[in-house]
Amino acid sequence: MYTLLKGIAAAPGIGMGKAAAKGQRPEQRQADAAASVSLTPQAAEEELLRYGLAAEVAARELEELAERTRERMGAEEAEIFETHLLLFGDEEFDGGIRRRIRGERKPAALAVEETASEVAALLESLDDEYLSGRAADIRDVAARLLRHLAGEGGSESAAVLRGAEEQAAGKESEPAAGPPVLLAADLSPSDTAQLDKSAAAGFATAAGGRTSHSAIMARSLGIPAVVGLGPALLAAMADARYVIVDGDAGVLHINPGDALIGEYERRQREAEERARSYGRLxxxxxxxxxxxxxxxxxxxxxxxxxxxxxxxxxxxxxxxxxxxxxxxxxxxxxxxxxxxxxxxxxxxxxxxxxxxxxxxxxxxxxxxxxxxxxxxxxxxxxxxxxxxxxxxxxxxxxxxxxxxxxxxxxxxxxxxxxxxxxxxxxxxxxxxxxxxxxxxxxxxxxxxxxxxxxxxxxxxxxxxxxxxxxxxxxxxxxxxxxxxxxxxxxxxxxxxxxxxxxxxxxxxxxxxxxxxxxxxxxxxxxxxxxxxxxxxxxxxxxxxxxxxxxxxxxxxxxxxxxxxxxxxxxxxxxxxxxxxxxxxxxxxxxxxxxxxxxxxxxxx
Structure with missing residues (x-):
C-alpha cells in the first residue's frame, strides 16, 4: 500500500531503492539476557578484562573512524568521534562501567547498558540543549562496546544495507537495482559516518532534526535524508518494500507506483545534468x-x-x-x-x-x-x-x-x-x-x-x-x-x-x-x-x-x-x-x- 510521510528535509537530493529497515539492536538483546546473571569475584575480574579488551578495540575503531571522517567530510564532523574517544577515560562513563563489573559483580554487557542509560538520562535532564544532545553520543559508544562484547563488531546499519542488496539481487519484480534506502528509528553518528552513496541511496528516520549529527553528516556526504518522520515511519517500516526519499521536500514515499517512480527518475536525471554543467563555472x-x-x-x-x-x-x-x-x-x-x-x-x-x-x-x-x-x-x-x-x-x-x-x-x-x-x-x-x-x-x-x-x-x-x-x-x-x-x-x-x-x-x-x-x-x-x-x-x-x-x-x-x-x-x-x-x-x-x-x- 502506498504511503506518503512528511518529515524534516535534512539533506538535499533524491534517493530511491529497496527499503532496508533497521530494527532492534542485537547488543540490546545481549544486555537483556545478562540481566539476571550474578558473578563470582573471579568471574567479575574476567569480565573486567573482557571489557578492557572491547574498549581497546572500540577506541582503535573510533580513531580510524575519526581519521576517515576528517578526510571525507572535514574537521567538524570528525570532532564527533574524537569526543567519543574521551569517554574511555571519563570517570562517570568508563569508571562507572568498571565499578559495576568489579564492585557489583555484574556482567560487562549489563554494566555498559546500565551506565550508559544512567549517564544519558542525566544529560537529557539538564536544562542545556548542547549537553542533553550529547546523550546520543553516550548511547553510540555503548552500542559499539556491546557489539564487541558480543563478538559481532562492525556497523549494524552497514549489515542491514548489505542484506537488503543481497535480497534484491536477481528479483525481477523490483524496480531498477541499486543501493537500498535505510529506514530507522534513528541513526547514530557512527552509523551515518560509515555510509556512502554506493552503499545507501538515502535514509529516513523517525527521530532527529536538521541539527542532529546524522543530518549534518548526510549533508557532508551528499546522501539524501529525511528525518523527524515520527511513529508513522516505525508503523510503516514492516510493509515498506521500495521507497523514495525526497530530501528537498522533506517527504518519504513508501511503495510508490510506477508513475511516481518515473517522475522521480526524470528529476534525478535533470539534477545530474545540472551538476555536470556546474563544472564550467x-x-x-x-x-x-x-x-x-x-x-x-x-x-x-x-x-x-x-x-x-x-x-x-x-x-x-x-x-x-x-x-x-x-x-x-x-x-x-x-x-x-x-x-x-x-x-x-x-x-x-x-x-x-x-x-x-x-x-x-x-x-x-x-x-x-x-x-x-x-x-x-x-x-x-x-x-x-x-x-x-x-x-x-x-x-x-x-x-x-x-x-x-x-x-x-x-x-x-x-x-x-x-x-x-x-x-x-x-x-x-x-x-x-x-x-x-x-x-x-x-x-x-x-x-x-x-x-x-x-x-x-x-x-x-x-x-x-x-x-x-x-x-x-x-x-x-x-x-x-x-x-x-x-x-x-x-x-x-x-x-x-x-x-x-x-x-x-x-x-x-x-x-x-x-x-x-x-x-x-x-x-x-x-x-x-x-x-x-x-x-x-x-x-x-x-x-x-x-x-x-x-x-x-x-x-x-x-x-x-x-x-x-x-x-x-x-x-x-x-x-x-x-x-x-x-x-x-x-x-x-x-x-x-x-x-x-x-x-x-x-x-x-
Whole structure:
C-alpha cells in the first residue's frame, strides 16, 4: 500500500531503492539476557578484562573512524568521534562501567547498558540543549562496546544495507537495482559516518532534526535524508518494500507506483545534468546577470577544508572556524601549531591572493574545552564565550593573534572578532592586536602590518550600532545563525522553536540592511558567513541589499554562482526593498518564489 510521510528535509537530493529497515539492536538483546546473571569475584575480574579488551578495540575503531571522517567530510564532523574517544577515560562513563563489573559483580554487557542509560538520562535532564544532545553520543559508544562484547563488531546499519542488496539481487519484480534506502528509528553518528552513496541511496528516520549529527553528516556526504518522520515511519517500516526519499521536500514515499517512480527518475536525471554543467563555472568569477561582481567564499574548519574549498571553486575563505584546532586535545595548541594550520589554509588561496578570513577563538558557553575549566552557565549562548573569554584570558588570545599575524605574511589574511556587542570590546581586542604587532616587529618576525580586521555582526546591539562600528573596523561579517537566534529570542538548538529560527523574518532583514548601509557609507565591505548566505531564496534579497561576500559550505558554491548569474542586481534591489516592508517570513519567500521560479525549484 502506498504511503506518503512528511518529515524534516535534512539533506538535499533524491534517493530511491529497496527499503532496508533497521530494527532492534542485537547488543540490546545481549544486555537483556545478562540481566539476571550474578558473578563470582573471579568471574567479575574476567569480565573486567573482557571489557578492557572491547574498549581497546572500540577506541582503535573510533580513531580510524575519526581519521576517515576528517578526510571525507572535514574537521567538524570528525570532532564527533574524537569526543567519543574521551569517554574511555571519563570517570562517570568508563569508571562507572568498571565499578559495576568489579564492585557489583555484574556482567560487562549489563554494566555498559546500565551506565550508559544512567549517564544519558542525566544529560537529557539538564536544562542545556548542547549537553542533553550529547546523550546520543553516550548511547553510540555503548552500542559499539556491546557489539564487541558480543563478538559481532562492525556497523549494524552497514549489515542491514548489505542484506537488503543481497535480497534484491536477481528479483525481477523490483524496480531498477541499486543501493537500498535505510529506514530507522534513528541513526547514530557512527552509523551515518560509515555510509556512502554506493552503499545507501538515502535514509529516513523517525527521530532527529536538521541539527542532529546524522543530518549534518548526510549533508557532508551528499546522501539524501529525511528525518523527524515520527511513529508513522516505525508503523510503516514492516510493509515498506521500495521507497523514495525526497530530501528537498522533506517527504518519504513508501511503495510508490510506477508513475511516481518515473517522475522521480526524470528529476534525478535533470539534477545530474545540472551538476555536470556546474563544472564550467569552476574558474569563472561570480557576477550577476548585469555584471555586478560579488565573491563566493567557503566556511571551513581546517587546512584540509581550505584545499577542498579551493578545488570546489571558492574565491576565498569567508570563515575559518579556529575553535576546531582547540577541541579534543589535552592541552592548548601551541603558537607554531596554529601558525602551520593557518599558513596552510592561506597558501591554498594565495595563487590569486584570495582572502582568508580567520575568526579568533569562539569557545565557551556551549562549547567546552576539557583542559580549560569554565563555570557551568544557565544560559550558555548568552554567556562567557568567544571575545568575552579571550579578553579575560589574554595569554591564550595573544598566542592565537601571533599565529594569525605570522600567517598573514603568506597570503591575504583578514582577522575576524566574534560575539562583539559593544564598541569597548572591539577597542580592547584591537588594542591587543596592535600590541601583538609591535611585539612581532621587535622580534623581527614577518607579518602584514596592514591586515584587515573586522567584527562578526551576530548580536542585535552591534547591528544597531553598525554606523559607529563602521568608522573603526575594516569590514563586517554577518553571522545569521546567531543573529536570528538573538533577534527572535529563540534557541536555535530547540526543535520546538524551529519556526522562529528563520532568517527570512523581516526584522532580521532590516538589521542586515542596516549593517550593509552603514558599511557602505564608510567605504567598507560586508560579508555573510551564516547559513542564509547559501540559501537559494536569500540570494536575490542579499544581492539587492548590496552584500559583497557570500560565504557558505563548499558544495553550495557552484550552484550559487549559477543562480547569481541569472539575477539582475537592479531587479533584486527593487525586490529587497519590497521584502523589507513585509511582515512574515512566508510572505518574503512567496515574493521571491513568484519573481524567480527557478530558485524555488532549485534549478540552475
Amino acid at each position: 569552476l574558474a569563472e568569477e561570480t557576477r550577476s546577470q548585469d555584471g555586478r561582481r560579488v565573491e563566493l567564499a567557503a566556511n571551513i574548519g581546517s587546512a584540509r577544508d581550505a584545499r577542498a574549498a579551493a578545488a570546489a571553486g571558492a574565491e576565498g575563505v569567508g570563515l575559518f572556524r579556529t575553535e576546531f584546532l582547540y577541541m579534543d586535545r589535552e592541552a592548548l595548541p601551541s603558537e607554531d601549531e596554529q601558525f602551520a594550520a593557518y599558513r596552510e589554509a592561506v597558501e591554498a588561496f594565495n595563487a590569486k591572493r584570495q582572502p582568508v578570513v580567520i575568526r579568533t577563538l569562539d569557545i565557551g558557553g556551549d562549547k567546552k574545552l576539557p583542559y580549560l575549566p569554565l563555570p557551568q552557565e544557565e544560559n550558555p549562548f548568552l554567556g562567557h564565550r568567544a571575545i568575552r573569554l579571550c579578553l579575560d584570558q589574554t595569554d591564550l588570545f595573544r598566542t592565537q593573534l601571533r599565529a594569525i599575524l605570522r600567517a598573514s605574511a603568506y597570503g591575504n589574511v583578514k582577522i575576524l572578532f566574534p560575539m562583539i556587542a559593544a564598541l569597548s570590546e572591539w577597542r580592547r581586542a584591537k588594542a591587543l592586536l596592535d600590541a601583538t604587532k609591535e611585539e612581532l616587529a621587535r622580534e623581527g618576525l614577518p607579518f602584514n602590518a596592514e591586515t584587515e580586521t573586522g567584527i562578526m555582526i551576530e548580536i542585535p546591539a552591534a547591528a544597531l550600532m553598525a554606523d559607529r562600528f563602521a568608522k573603526e573596523v575594516d569590514f563586517f561579517s554577518i553571522g545569521t545563525n546567531d543573529l536570528v537566534q538573538y533577534t527572535l529570542a529563540a534557541d536555535r538548538m530547540n526543535e520546538r522553536l524551529a519556526y522562529l529560527t528563520d532568517p527570512f523574518y523581516p526584522a532580521v532583514l532590516r538589521l542586515i540592511d542596516r549593517v550593509i548601509r552603514a558599511a557602505r557609507a564608510e567605504g567598507k565591505w560586508t560579508g555573510m558567513c551564516g547559513e542564509m548566505a547559501g540559501h537559494p531564496l536569500a540570494l536575490p534579497i542579499l544581492l539587492g541589499l548590496g552584500l559583497q561576500e557570500f560565504s557558505m559550505s563548499a558544495p553550495s558554491i557552484l550552484p550559487a554562482r549559477s543562480w547569481l548569474a541569472r539575477l539582475d542586481s537592479r531587479e533584486c534591489e527593487a525586490l529587497a526593498a519590497e521584502a523589507l516592508e513585509l511582515e512574515e517570513p512566508d510572505e518574503v519567500r512567496a515574493l521571491v518564489e513568484a519573481r524567480f521560479p527557478f530558485l524555488a525549484a532549485g534549478q540552475a
